[in-house]
Amino acid sequence: MSRGPRTLNLRAVLYGVLALTATFIVVSNGLLAQQTRQIQREQTLAAATGRQQVVAEQIGRLAWQLSTAPSAGDRQRARDQLRRRVAELREDHRTLVGAPEFRRAAGAAGAAPLAARMHAEVEGYLAAATRILLTPQARLTAGSADLRQLDRQAAGPLTAVLSEASALMQRSGAAHIRRVNTFAWIRLGSLLTMLVIASLLIHPLERRIRQAQAELIRERDFARQIMSTVAQGLSVTDPEGRFEYVNPAYARLLNVTPESLLGRTPFDITFEEDHAALAAAKARREVGETSTYETRLRRADGAAVPVLVTGAPRLTEGGRTGTIASITDLTERKQHEQTLRTLAVLSHSLEREQTPEGVAERALDVLSQAMDLAWLNLSRLEGDRFVPRAISGTMPPGLRDQVALGVSRGEGAIWETLGAEAVYLQESRIEAYVALGVRSVALVPLPAADGVTQVLCAYRGGEARPWSGQERVLLEAATRSMAAALERAELHHQAQEAADYAQTLLAVSALVERALEPAVMAQQALELLAPAVDIDWGSVLVVRGDMTESLTAWSRNGLEVELHGEVHRAQIQRAMTSGLPVYVDADSGTRHEAPDLPGGLKSAAWIPLTASHDAQYIYVVARLHGGESWSPRDRDLLTAAARTVRVAFERQEHLRVIEQASLTDPLTGLGNRRALDRALAALTEHGDAPFALITIDLDGLKQVNDTLGHEWGDVMLREFGRGLKTSVQKEDRVYRLGGDEYVVLLQGCPPDPTVATLTLVDRAADQVRLHPELRTFQASAGLASWPDDGPSAGALLHRADERMYQQKRARQRQQAPP
Known part of the structure; x- marks a missing residue:
């Protein structure tokens, strides 16, 4: 009778151990959560330190732009951006220095001087940037002391101290992670110890219960x-x-x-x-x-x-x-235990699988090891045919090929499972299977709310025999576990696809904010899209008339695709004409076009981008493998990528137009002073071929404006510019500097400079004199050669101006009355 109290004591001790284990789990989880938040804060501070480096570089660049911007609008934009970046750097620095994690990390590492140096460097950098903001624009030059200070700090001490601070926070975070890992191992060891204690307490209880049962059985059997x-x-x-x-x-x-x-x-x-x-x-x-x-x-x-x-x-x-x-x-009990163990292993294994394919393969593998089966497969209903989704076991080659063909409607007993009832056959009804060694067949549908779409198929070879009740229980229970796991995996797969879609869409859209060439942006967009849309090749094509050229191309694993054929040209024309994307694949409504796709493609898409002058741009992507049709998700991502690349092309064209306008004289259409300065810099600084420069000054422009009106003054300026342009060689350039000043750049030096200058000016003047009102038109010119007349552009212009004014004075003396 002494067993009762001892049993109760053991039970109380067991409950105490379980309660202690639960408390330990809750407390340790709380500590781990707290440590995790601490690590996240340290990582945030490390990121803030890195962000300070980027902002410091932006401040230096904006300060330089402020000092060198050519227009008041550009300077004001640079000043506004500089002011925002200074405020951002100051706020990030205040957050980092004031963070207890940073102070604690600096103190623990003995890096207190680092905090002081970082504070001094950042404050000095901010002070220099603030002074630049407060400096009037007229006094701000590219060589100012504050700009030089910014350059020195950004290139040296500031970057170094911010890098040290970032490394400090990363080391602190790494040390914190190591402590958390150590705590996790200690926690695991403690839990295992508690579980061992609990198991040691459970074993005596179970043994006493079995002894009591044995006594009852013995007394009953004896009777x-x-x-x-x-x-x-x-x-x-x-x-x-x-x-x-x-x-x-x-x-x-x-x-x-x-x-x-x-x-x-x-x-x-x-x-x-x-x-x-x-x-x-x-x-x-x-x-x-x-x-x-x-x-x-x-x-x-x-x-x-x-x-x-x-x-x-x-x-x-x-x-x-x-x-x-x-x-x-114990035969039946052992079978039940084996069934339960198999189902437990199956359930545990399926919990680790995140994809439908993984669930199917893992389930078949577990069942193949637990049952006396020759082969297993999971078949899926696709249209009018059940096709294998996964196969387990070593099938003879002929049987594997036969199973891979699937079972058409009405051909086998698998279609009887559509009523959600399992079918067990002692011998297969499909003669082709029987001829290849299949005997007994079990067909168990996976339960589903929308009807049977998948069936677990088990096959035996050798002698035909019926399926036992235990085997049926195992197969039917396994299908329920598989159905739940497949549903979970499908949901996980859909969630993962949604997350990947959102992430890819954000990444592609973010390319718009980067100042990339359209070709580079197109290639980066293709690289982002490839895993999400499952494409093998992509390109941006330029279409000019009947000519098609690849601007950039991307491919998976270095694949080469040659685009040609009537289908390709027809789809390009269709996309450009309609302005809408064109999608072609084996499963779409244009199925008849799929076999004619160029380059062995299985599916392709043509997406129009933009048009510029005589050229049109189009995005082409393709799959070289079989697969699903272009889904709405695929099309949305491709449209987003096309929109991003379209923005890049339009931005490039806009910048080209702006730059062209900034280099052109609006009255004559000739290059302006800025264009001349750029051309002279290229010729004198980077070239080694001689060239000549002619400066021209028109006579009487003010008189024409005063007597005939400014309209005739504009006519004189335009006609003279047109005359110069038609008189020079194709490689020569003509510029109007403003007012009545023109410059001609001649590639190479003429053998007789004086004759060349007079001939050129006279031809242009004749163009002006075609108008009777301007028949007395005259112009003066001077020529200088590089490098004989000067090493720099300024020296050449000065020398040519001197000779031009000499000619003007000489003509004035000739025309003066005696």
């Missing part, structure tokens, strides 16, 4: 030991262990008669590996104890029968005269 109709096996042995009585149920376990067992011992009908357990049980009975143990009976054909044996000493007049034993067949 029925003489009943030959008892369902449980019973036996009586003599003191030497030989059978004196065996009931029919025991004999049936061995497929023998009771009489054939008399005089034999339990050692004769069990496997040698189990004899130690039998000997231990016999020793216990000899000292008056009841023994219960599991063993395996050996049938005549060598098959094993798992049984539970409970033996009690048989007492007569106070002495032991043998053993009374009850034998329980």
Whole structure:
């Protein structure tokens, strides 16, 4: 009677251990969450330090732009951006320096001087930038002391101290992570220790419960030991262990008669590996104890029968005269246990799979190892055919090819599963399968709310035999686990696709904010789209009339695609004419076009971008493998990419127009002073070929404006510019500097400069004199050669002006009255 209190004490201790474990888990989870937040804050500070470096570089660049911007609008924009970046750097610095994590990291690393140096460098940098903001534009030059200070700090001490601060925060975060990992291992060890203690407490409780059950069974069986109709096996042995009585149920376990067992011992009908357990049980009975143990009976054909044996000493007049034993067949229980273990392994394995394909393959692998099967496959309903989604087991080549073809409607028993009922066949009904070695077939549908779409197919080879109840239970339970796991995996897959879609869309859209060449942006967009849209090749094409040229191309694994053929040209024309994308693939409404796709493509898309002058741009992407049609998600991503690249092209064209306008004189269409300065800089600084420069000044422009009006003054300026342009060689350039000043750049130096100058000016003047009102038009010119007349552009212009004014004065003396 002393077992009751001890059992209650063990139970209380077990409950205490479980409660302590739960408390420990909650507390440790809270500590881990706190440490995780701390790590996140440190990583945020490390990112802020890196951001300070970027902002500091932007401040230096904006300060330089402010000092060199050519127009008031550009200067004001540079000043506004500089002011915002200074405020941003100041706020980031204040946040970093004021953060307790930074102070703690600096103190722990002995880097207090680092904080002081960083503060001094950043404040000095901010002070210099602030002074630049406060400096009037007229006094701000590219060589000012504050700009030089910004350059020095950005190139040296400021970058170094910010890099040290970033490295400090990263080291602090890494150290924090190591401490969290150590704590996690300690936590794991503590939990395992608690679980071991709990298991040690559970084991005595289970053992006592089994002993109590064995006592009840023994008492009940003893009362029925003489009943030959008892369902449980019973036996009586003599003191030497030989059978004196065996009931029919025991004999049936061995497929023998009771009489054939008399005089034999339990050692004769069990496997040698189990004899130690039998000997231990016999020793216990000899000292008056009841023994219960599991063993395996050996049938005549060598098959094993798992049984539970409970033996009690048989007492007569106070002495032991043998053993009374009850034998329980454990075959069904073992099968149930094996089924439960298989289902547990299956459930645990499927929980780790995140994709539908992984779920199918893992489920088939677990079932193949647990059951006596030749092959397994999971078939999916696609249209009017069940096709295999996954296959497990080594099929003969011919059978694998036959299974891969699928089963058309009405061809096999698999179509009977559409009623959500499993079909078990002792022999396959498909003759092609039977000819290739398939015998018994089990077809179990996976439960689904919208009807059966997937069926688990199990095959046996060899001799045809029926499917046992235990096998059916296992297969049907497995399909329920598979259905739940597949649904979860599908949801996870959809969620992952949605996340990938959003991430890709954001990444592609973000390219607009980067100042990239259109070709570079197009290639980066293709690289971002490739994994999300599953494309193998892409290109941006330029179409000019009947000519098509690839501006840029991207391919997976270096694939080369040659675009040609009528289908390709027709789809380009269709996309450009309609302004809408064109999608072609094997499963679309344009199925008849798919076999004619160029370059062996399986599917392709033509997406118009923009038009510029005589050229049109179009995006072309393609898949070289079979697959699904272009989905709405694919089309949205491709449209977003096309929109991004279109913005890049339009921005490039806009900048080209702006730049062209900034280099052109609006009245004459000739290059202006800025264009001349750029051309002279290129020729004198980067060229080595000689050239000549002619400066021209028109005579009488003010008189024409005063007498005939400014309209005639504009006519004179335009006509003279047109005359110069038609008189020079194709490689020469003409510029109007403003007012009545023109400059001509001649590639190469003429052999007779004076004749060349007079001839050029006279031809242009003749163009002006075609108007009767301007028949007295005159112009003066001077020529200078590089490098003979000066090493720089300024020296050349000065020398040419001197010669031009010499000619003007000489003509004025000739025309003066005597």
